[in-house]
Amino acid sequence: MLECDRLHTYYGAAHVLFAVSLNVAPGTAACILGRNGVGKSTTLRTVMGLTPPREGSILFKGRRIDGLPAYKVARMGLGYVPEDRRVFAELSVEDNLLVAERQAEGGFGWTAERAFEVFPALQEFRTRLAGFLSGGQQQMLTIARALMGNPSMLLLDEPTEGLSPVMVKTLEEAILSLKREGLTMLVAAQDMHFAAKVADHLYVMNRGAIVYEGQRADMERDAAVIQSHLVV
Numbered sequence: 001m002l003e004c005d006r007l008h009t010y011y012g013a014a015h016v017l018f019a020v021s022l023n024v025a026p027g028t029a030a031c032i033l034g035r036n037g038v039g040k041s042t043t044l045r046t047v048m049g050l051t052p053p054r055e056g057s058i059l060f061k062g063r064r065i066d067g068l069p070a071y072k073v074a075r076m077g078l079g080y081v082p083e084d085r086r087v088f089a090e091l092s093v094e095d096n097l098l099v100a101e102r103q104a105e106g107g108f109g110w111t112a113e114r115a116f117e118v119f120p121a122l123q124e125f126r127t128r129l130a131g132f133l134s135g136g137q138q139q140m141l142t143i144a145r146a147l148m149g150n151p152s153m154l155l156l157d158e159p160t161e162g163l164s165p166v167m168v169k170t171l172e173e174a175i176l177s178l179k180r181e182g183l184t185m186l187v188a189a190q191d192m193h194f195a196a197k198v199a200d201h202l203y204v205m206n207r208g209a210i211v212y213e214g215q216r217a218d219m220e221r222d223a224a225v226i227q228s229h230l231v232v
């Protein structure tokens with residue numbers, strides 16, 4: 001579904017990504033694990049076309065997307081949930097979803113009702129103004145809103161950051177249910193336990209490079225190596 005080959009990304013003169021290669025197979029979830037500042041967000045932004053790579057290539061559903069603007073990438077069916085969880089605070093939960101409704105190539109036909117099935121907590125608050133939701137509920141809403149664009153793949157940037165353990169568990173279940181629906185996902189995270197729950201394939205980043213790659217089944221065996229890249 002997504003094939004990134006030796007991506008190099010810069011912010012001005014600062015070289016931030018170094019030969020990042022990763023693949024996400026259709027219907028699977030891959031996780032990029034790493035500390036703050038190692039380049040996870042930049043990797044997702046690069047895939048999305050927000051910080052285009054200076055070198056390397058990106059194939060999405062077999063087509064080159066590096067160099068395309070983000071809106072075109074989104075139209076091809078790539079959804080993106082950035083770290084900052086921006087909701088339309090003055091709109092109700094339901095209206096936040098309805099304004100985002102859009103068809104995309106090869107999408108899954110999402111409606112607000114189906115999004116509420118994946119996030120039952122939002123259903124309870126459908127008429128509430130989104131600005132009054134808790135941080136965790138806003139995170140669910142930003143994911144639900146991204147689904148309304150009918151993506152075939154979602155990029156999620158640190159969806160569990162700052163959430164309570166109960167909310168993290170709810171989010172894990174939602175991600176697993178999205179995977180059962182056939183959605184492909186690439187998720188940036190810092191927590192190995194979260195990654196172990198949701199990821200089929202794991203990448204660990206350090207200083208702008210992929211330093212470890214493995215399947216979920218390898219994670220227990222390689223826990224010490226993975227952990228060594230996550231401590232400061």
Ligand SMILES: Nc1ncnc2c1ncn2[C@@H]1O[C@H](COP(=O)(O)OP(=O)(O)OP(=O)(O)O)[C@@H](O)[C@H]1O
Pocket residue numbers: 011014016034035036037038039040041042043158
């Ligand atoms: N707009 C920018 N201009 C210059 N440098 C930046 C910019 N955004 C990020 N960086 C730098 O790029 C590097 C990678 O940052 P990035 O945000 O991708 O890391 P991250 O792993 O996602 O961390 P975080 O969890 O803090 O978002 C960091 O050294 C950061 O300081």
